[in-house]
Amino acid sequence: MAHNDLVGGYRSLDWSDVKLYFNPATGLVEPISYESFSGYPTTELVGARRALSASAAQEDLHAQWLQDPVVFERYLHHLERFARKEYLDSTFTALQPALDSASAILYGEFPWKELDRTIYYHNQEEIRRLLPALR
Numbered sequence: 001m002a003h004n005d006l007v008g009g010y011r012s013l014d015w016s017d018v019k020l021y022f023n024p025a026t027g028l029v030e031p032i033s034y035e036s037f038s039g040y041p042t043t044e045l046v047g048a049r050r051a052l053s054a055s056a057a058q059e060d061l062h063a064q065w066l067q068d069p070v071v072f073e074r075y076l077h078h079l080e081r082f083a084r085k086e087y088l089d090s091t092f093t094a095l096q097p098a099l100d101s102a103s104a105i106l107y108g109e110f111p112w113k114e115l116d117r118t119i120y121y122h123n124q125e126e127i128r129r130l131l132p133a134l135r
Contacts, residue, residue, distance in 0.1 A: 002078035003033035008040030
């Protein structure tokens with residue numbers, strides 16, 4: 001959920017887009033951060049869903065997860081981690097070869113598309129701005 005805040009991936013919060021993985025090492029079903037439409041501005045944090053009314057929360061899987069204090073604290077921990085500029089700097093550096101390769105492949109079909117990193121840095125700023133309201 002914190003990753004969705006970073007990439008602006010609100011479309012994957014719809015119940016029909018939730019992706020889960022059974023981790024055989026832990027025996028747990030784990031949500032997968034997935035967003036095929038990333039790169040959108042973050043305007044509200046996923047954690048704001050925690051405040052939904054009980055009836056609305058019944059309809060929202062993410063709101064139900066955020067009701068668990070352990071899940072909510074881990075969400076906040078990762079928000080704080082992802083909000084650090086160094087996080088994106090080091091991620092982009094580590095992924096640079098893969099990003100170059102993927103960009104070259106995509107350029108063949110979508111030459112007007114370009115990875116705009118500024119949206120992710122903008123979303124970090126929004127996370128830092130909105131995070132105090134969740135505490």
